[in-house]
Amino acid sequence: MNDLLVADSVSKNFGNFKALNQVSIAVPKGSIFGLLGPNGAGKTTLIRIINQITMPDEGNVLLDGQPLKPEHIKDIGYLPEERGLYKSMKVGEQCLYLAQLKGLGKAEAKSRLKYWFEKLEIGDWWNKKIQELSKGQAQKIQFIVTVLHQPKLLIFDEPFSGFDPINANLIKDEILQLRDEGATVIFSTHRMESVEELCDHIALIHKSNKVLDGKLNDIKRQYKTNTFEVGLQSNNSDAVLTEIKNKFEVLPATFRNLNDDIKLNIKINENTSSNDLLTFLTSKAEVHHFVEVIPSANDIFIQTVKNN
Amino acid sequence: MNHLPLIIKREYLTKVKNKSFIVMTFLSPLIMIALIAVVVYLSQLNNDKQRTISVLDETGHLEGVFQNTENTTYTNLNDLDLEAAKALVKEREDYGLLHIAKVDSLEDISDNIKFYSEESPSLSIMSSLERKIEEQLKELKLRKDGVSIAMIESSETDIDIVQENFDGEKSSKEGNIIKLIFGGIAGYLLFMFIIIYGNMIMRSVIEEKTSRIIEVIISSVKPVQLMLGKIIGTSLAGITQFVIWVILGGVLMIVVSLILGINLSELQTPQQEMINQAMQSEGGQAFAQKVFIGLGNLPIVNLIIAFLFFFIGGYLLYSSLYAAIGAAVDNETDTQQFMLPILMPLILAVYVGVFTVIEDPHGTVSTVFSFIPLTSPVVMLMRIPFGVPLWQQGLSLLLLIGTFMFAVWFAAKIYRVGILMYGKKPTYKELFKWLKY
Structure with a gap:
């Protein structure tokens, strides 16, 4: 098995609205997979299905060859586009809580958090409340929380929104490093220049249907x-x-x-x-x-x- | 993965560490005690006022009836005529003038009594005067007819039918009152708890939506666990606060009464007056004995256990309804309208408890309402002192817990569906379909 995640003919309806129509994707291990599409195409629905927030009406999703089940939650790190943190909770406590929800032990979570806080140079934020941080700062915390439990599959939905160019670059490098360390990344964005920079594979969803997928280079060859x-x-x-x-x-x-x-x-x-x-x-x-x-x-x- | 303890812990700590929660926990008893102290103090101020009431008794029948008390002095103006007496009372700024006009027969006296005063006299003073005159006239009339007080006293009988069921358990009127009070307290506590803390649970459920963390959380935990954790965690915080209130309130009460020298138990409430009267009419000891027997006749162990279970069960059920509302709306302003419908069954339960259970504790209405989950916490608790078979209690409790679990599950479904809606109203059919996920 070279594909970490396989979605096979996944369909999803919301009432009379077909959000996904027989969409199949295969995300190779260790790749950065760009999930593209105009607004309302069905990307978020697909991502939610992968995260088991909602179930597909038809089709199935395999992670590492197994059908998705609740235990897989700890194998997935998800940074949603609609994101936030508990405002009145302290940064450290919050990170620990969210890490434990993903199945990490408290001591383990603490030492990993220490590593990340030092790496992103935010060690002195531990006892600050989220509401005292700026939006970009909160985004950094959000990123750490997403990757902390070292999931096999990382899903980033517009990860760079809210970051200044310096921090966006920092996060981009972190994503690349995570990929090099063996993580597989699904990356959904409207910023094509970051697709160009990061993605090995892409799939394009339009009006609930997948209209294009493959290696970015192959597609480019095809379109040249x-x-x-x-x-x-x-x-x-x-x-x-x-x-x-x-x-x-x-x-x-x-x-x-x-x-x-x-x-x-x-x-x-x-x-x-x-x-x-x-x-x-x-x-x-x-x-x-x-x-x-x-x-x-x-x-x-x-x-x-x-x-x- | 079971994250329930983790969620409960977070919810509890977040609530307990919240500044306004801490402030309210310690401020509320202070405010309450201060309020009570002020009320007591004021009412005592009023009672301490010295007043003089002048009496002009032209009949001479009421001699010796008006004895001076701590706050009231009676002066006899029998030598003066009415106009002079009035002038004098006005000049001395007495509280008022009681005038009993000269009449021929005892029967006519009652129609010829007047009270003159600058301002309208207080109700309690008037009724005290009336009582005094009534007693005296009654005695005079009886004596005129040749009946002596001793004869009346010896003819007075006090009937108290001893109630006993076929198993030999005794009960009494007083026992029934105690049962009523017990059920009432249980219902009232539940009511208060729900009103105070229901909202807190609702807000807690909305929290993820307003802080937009919902998708992060929901991709880590099952909504059912989240709901259950929130309800239990917030409830524990509520119980913590409540216990602190009770303890702090008690301590403060003692401290305040010591410092101000105010006997807070003097705060007269209608209930206390009733008890006082009962005690006076029967003799304190006999009454205390009956209360004691009444308490002894209650199935205490059963009651305490049932109270704990039904109280917690009822509280959790209503909390889960609040949670469901929180799950259905996006912000707090939309929630106010839901408060009354939620409280309606509870109000109904209290009515059924007070009007039906006391009259007929094992009748159809009482029995049915003690099984319906929304009313059973109150009605069953009121029925239990009258003796309810254990299987009925168990069944009712099971129904209660089952409904609670269902309500939590339902709230979780609404919660999950809520985040998936793209601003369009789902039909009931779709809603039903979504519930299956």
């Missing part, structure tokens, strides 16, 4: 259009341009560069290799810029959602 960004310099640019346009499909380009005369997106057909194009270009002008256009997660997201 054999287009190259090209920047050229030549004394005779008009002639060169005409020549290129006769041979290839040319689109306007918008990349930023210093002083190239010709900026183009050139699309080649499948029979032509990038080397062919490059050879052709070098024979005509001086090549300053030659990059394959890789579709961003953002492009893929928008394109997929629009097409469906």
